[in-house]
Amino acid sequence: MSVEVYYDDDADLGLIQGRKVAVIGYGSQGHAHALSLRDSGVDVVIGLPVGSKSRPKAEEQGLRVLTPAEAAAEADVIMILAPDTAQRGLYAEAIAPNLAPGKALFFGHGFNIRYGLIKPPADVDVAMVAPKGPGHLVRRQYVDGKGVPCLVAVEQDASGNAFGLALAYAKAIGGTRAGAIKTTFTEETETDLFGEQAVLCGGAAALVQTGFEVLTEAGYAPEVAYFECLHELKLIVDLMYEGGIARMRYSISDTAEYGDLSRGPRVIDSRVKEEMRKILGEIQSGEFAREWVAEDEAGRPNFAKWRAEGAAHPIEATGQKLRGMMSWVDRPITETA
Ligand SMILES: NC(=O)C1=CN([C@@H]2O[C@H](COP(=O)(O)OP(=O)(O)OC[C@H]3O[C@@H](n4cnc5c(N)ncnc54)[C@H](OP(=O)(O)O)[C@@H]3O)[C@@H](O)[C@H]2O)C=CC1
Ligand SMILES: CC[C@](O)(C(C)=O)C(=O)O
Ligand SMILES: [Mg+2]
Numbered sequence: 001m002s003v004e005v006y007y008d009d010d011a012d013l014g015l016i017q018g019r020k021v022a023v024i025g026y027g028s029q030g031h032a033h034a035l036s037l038r039d040s041g042v043d044v045v046i047g048l049p050v051g052s053k054s055r056p057k058a059e060e061q062g063l064r065v066l067t068p069a070e071a072a073a074e075a076d077v078i079m080i081l082a083p084d085t086a087q088r089g090l091y092a093e094a095i096a097p098n099l100a101p102g103k104a105l106f107f108g109h110g111f112n113i114r115y116g117l118i119k120p121p122a123d124v125d126v127a128m129v130a131p132k133g134p135g136h137l138v139r140r141q142y143v144d145g146k147g148v149p150c151l152v153a154v155e156q157d158a159s160g161n162a163f164g165l166a167l168a169y170a171k172a173i174g175g176t177r178a179g180a181i182k183t184t185f186t187e188e189t190e191t192d193l194f195g196e197q198a199v200l201c202g203g204a205a206a207l208v209q210t211g212f213e214v215l216t217e218a219g220y221a222p223e224v225a226y227f228e229c230l231h232e233l234k235l236i237v238d239l240m241y242e243g244g245i246a247r248m249r250y251s252i253s254d255t256a257e258y259g260d261l262s263r264g265p266r267v268i269d270s271r272v273k274e275e276m277r278k279i280l281g282e283i284q285s286g287e288f289a290r291e292w293v294a295e296d297e298a299g300r301p302n303f304a305k306w307r308a309e310g311a312a313h314p315i316e317a318t319g320q321k322l323r324g325m326m327s328w329v330d331r332p333i334t335e336t337a
């Protein structure tokens, strides 16, 4: 099965320039979408609750900020970029009452549609533009004349041109510079959750922490362990990003490559693969979504505990000290937000 990929020439920016867009939320993705839409000539308004700590940031950037209900009432296209767990309540309270035939409801991730937490009326377009990267990099790439690839999907095509509108939106945030891939809400949601849990965030963080623990518990210096297990990971992943795993293997020594080929499969073995399959099953069945919604409704007790434990891991103190000596790494992500 081959995917359809769309680039700048396939998208008509005029479709989104002719509509008013409400970006609801001004966090990692929200600020990136809003600023890039504006820089692409789109009429943008931000929706944030009164008292939101994001309000001053958006206002400092010269954006007009209203409540989510006011912004949704004014807009033709409503992009929801509030946290996934806040979206159901936000939709019921502020957005649903302000939908009308011909309007479009957009998402940056399919969670609430895929798991039936939001059920829009049949007479609005429902589409997704999901950048495959953190929001701060989405904005940084746009400013640098580049883009982060996006997934684009249509759940409901009331207007008959929901896909064209979503492609135009993707172009306005730089997505079609890198390539917009056509997908479905189900595929985006399930692969995104799997990727962040098993590989990109959960898997990578646990791999780094465990490697650091093994070295330091064996008596090696934490600073050396940090460089070996965390700092150098970026350099290795950069090579994979540029030319695949084969490119990385071309660049490392034969000794490293032999160790990689002979030992890697012992670390990520059949038990790990089986666990990954279980994690995917929990995502597909909705078990993970139910667990996460219940955790949020209970005030996030486990989330807070695990986050605190992660922050207290010895690799963090070691890294903070070392990064303080690396001026070239020191570009806080908050600079662009
Ligand atoms: N982070 C990322 O890079 C990616 C995120 N996504 C998706 O994008 C969406 C947004 O995620 P992300 O950017 O991480 O979110 P953040 O947590 O970074 O930001 C959330 C924003 O929404 C605001 N907010 C919170 N509650 C409400 C509410 N009830 N009504 C309106 N605004 C609210 C917050 O304001 P305050 O400052 O007051 O809390 C903040 O401005 C999610 O669907 C996520 O899955 C998709 C791809 C990557
Ligand atoms: C990898 C995490 C992510 O899916 C993302 C930046 O794409 C997220 O939800 O933040
Ligand atoms: Mg993602």
Ligand SMILES: [Mg+2]
Pocket: 109, 192, 193, 196
């Ligand atoms: Mg995600």
